[in-house]
Amino acid sequence: MSNNININEFTGDWDYNILPENIWLSEGCYLERKESFERFRSQINPGLIIGRGVQVYTWTVFSVEPEGRLIVGNDSILVGAIFWCAESITIGERVLISYNVMIADSDFHPRDPELRRRDAIAISPEGDITQRPPLETKPVVIENYVQIGIGAIILKGVHIGAGARIGAGSVVTRNVPPGVFVTGNPARVANLQEEYL
Amino acid sequence: MRLSHDWFPEDIPSNVVIGERSWLHSSYVFLHYRSQRPCGLRVGHDTGIYIDSFFDLGTCGEVEIGNYCTIAGPIIATNNRVIIGNYVLISREVVIADSFVAAPAQLSDISYAQSVETTTSIVIGNDVWIGTKAIILKGARLGDSVIVGACAVVDFEVPPYSIVVGNPARIISLHKQKVTA
Numbered sequence: 563m564s565n566n567i568n569i570n571e572f573t574g575d576w577d578y579n580i581l582p583e584n585i586w587l588s589e590g591c592y593l594e595r596k597e598s599f600e601r602f603r604s605q606i607n608p609g610l611i612i613g614r615g616v617q618v619y620t621w622t623v624f625s626v627e628p629e630g631r632l633i634v635g636n637d638s639i640l641v642g643a644i645f646w647c648a649e650s651i652t653i654g655e656r657v658l659i660s661y662n663v664m665i666a667d668s669d670f671h672p673r674d675p676e677l678r679r680r681d682a683i684a685i686s687p688e689g690d691i692t693q694r695p696p697l698e699t700k701p702v703v704i705e706n707y708v709q710i711g712i713g714a715i716i717l718k719g720v721h722i723g724a725g726a727r728i729g730a731g732s733v734v735t736r737n738v739p740p741g742v743f744v745t746g747n748p749a750r751v752a753n754l755q756e757e758y759l
Numbered sequence: 760m761r762l763s764h765d766w767f768p769e770d771i772p773s774n775v776v777i778g779e780r781s782w783l784h785s786s787y788v789f790l791h792y793r794s795q796r797p798c799g800l801r802v803g804h805d806t807g808i809y810i811d812s813f814f815d816l817g818t819c820g821e822v823e824i825g826n827y828c829t830i831a832g833p834i835i836a837t838n839n840r841v842i843i844g845n846y847v848l849i850s851r852e853v854v855i856a857d858s859f860v861a862a863p864a865q866l867s868d869i870s871y872a873q874s875v876e877t878t879t880s881i882v883i884g885n886d887v888w889i890g891t892k893a894i895i896l897k898g899a900r901l902g903d904s905v906i907v908g909a910c911a912v913v914d915f916e917v918p919p920y921s922i923v924v925g926n927p928a929r930i931i932s933l934h935k936q937k938v939t940a
Contacts, residue, residue, distance in 0.1 A: 567768050572790060619863055620790065641862045642834075660860045661834050662852060662892070711859035712894050713910075730859040730894045731912040731926040746926055 571596060572620070584608050588636070590615040594622075601625040604632075604647075613638065613655065621661065627697075630667075635706065643710075646670065649699035654706035654724070665716040668699040705740070714749075762786060778804035778826065784812070791815040791863035796877065803845065806830065811851060817864035819877045825885070833889075836861040839880035844903070847883055850891040855881060857897045884919065906934060 570576050574594045578587055581599060584607040591612050598618055602610060604626040612618070613636035621642030626632055630647035634640065635655035643659040645651055646666035653659075672678045677695045684693040700719030704710070708722050711730035722728070722738040729745030729752065738744050743752045760771045767787040774797060777783060781802050788808065792799065794816040802808065803826035812830055814822060817838030824830065825845035833853035835841060841855060854861070857880050880897040883889075887901050890909035895901070900916040907913060908924030917923050921930045 567766065569768055572767075572787075617865075639862055658860050658862065660862060661836070661854050661856070709860040712854045712856060712861060713892060713912075727860070729912070729926075730854075730896060731892075731910060 582609075585610045585612070587612050588614040588616070592617045594618060594620045598622045599624055603628055604630050606631055610634075616640070648697050650701035652701070652703045654704055654708065656706055657704055657708045657710070659710045660712045660714075660730075662713045663710050663715070665702060665704075665710075667702045667718045668697050669718060670697060672698070772799065774798050775800045775802075777802045778806065780804055781806040781808070783808045784810045788812045788814050793818050793864040794820045796821050800824075803828070815861075815863040820864070821877055836863065837880060838864060839897070840877050841881045841883075842879060843883045844885035844887065846886045848888045850889060850893070850909075852892045853889055853895070855883075855895040859894075859896060904934075 572595060574592045576596055578593060584604060586608045602624045605628040609626055609631055610624060611633045613634055615637045616634050617639045619641045622640045623644045624632060625646050627648040630649055632645055632647045632651045634653045637655055638653055638657040640659050642661040643663045643665055648668040651665060651667050671681050672695050681695055683689055684691055702716060702718065703721045705722060705724040707725040710728045711732065713730055714728045714732045716734045720734050720737060723740030725741045726738045727743045728734060729743065732745050732749040733747040734749045744750060745752045762783060765785050767785045769786040771786055772789055772792055774794060776798055781804055790813065792814050795818045799816055799820060800814055800822045802824045805826050806824055806828040808830040809832055811832030813834045815834060815836040820837045821840040822835055824843045827845055828843060828847045830849050832851040833849045833855055836856040839857055881895060881899045883901045884903040884905065886904040889907040892910045893907045894912045896914035898914045902917055902919030904920045905917050906922045910926060911924050911928040912926040913923055913928045917930060920933045922932050922934050923930050
């Protein structure tokens, strides 16, 4: 029954050249599964830049909307991040993102109830997707050396300073200063680190 | 050994022991398994390990799972020893890990396989029930019959019969007085 399974597609040994042209890969990338790119639909070039030596594991999903651009800096490790990118998500260098993390630069539905109902109708199975109200987006920026813990959620407009650490299960709704450890829902500063680089 | 029902074309690693009447959904759970220990994973009898479970063990990683457990899709990422008792229920999307920023062990780490002492980082007692998306971190010692609520983050000792919820987790009650003779 397992004859048609190609193990190389699970261990990063597939042909990265089949990816769309607006995905720019640098040297030494490890992309475990091509399924990570199944929901990539950016129309801009580049829509995704993956830096040198970046490791992307099985659970990662690059869900990038037609207008979205996602940048991942050198030597970052993406274990299980789901990126919901409608405009811009920027990840710095040597960033570590653990399991079951979610990072979004939009809430993907309007806050206003009337607009939201219109959105619900537009995205229904037989709906007219062109009638969706415009998405409100705010870029997400994650600076160098940031560590994002298991199950953390990073919401739109958040800027995480260099070397900050995001505790497991945190929900980050506001900017995080460099070098601090935040935790909880909503995430708050737990203690200051003396050194972070 | 190859599982007869397996969709993933790999063998079960040779240092994995699975007890009688236990069920493992696929060798896919060992995608990032790097344990070089004599026994990296030991599973008791009558235990089920279901889809979306992963054993992301480092070279020194050891996991022991007891009897009659239902392991419904957690990720266990450790380079130490994790001990899980009998009759334990673990829900979907749970992560059991050494570090709050755990990652799969990398192939390049294999060189230090024999040089690092394995220490016990997490102990889960008998009859424990772990809710969905809970995160169990190094230092967690869950006593017998503990209930861990959904999305709780636990990295400390929890006495038997406690219910622990929230992030950071706190013990909210005892669900039954321990019977003392």
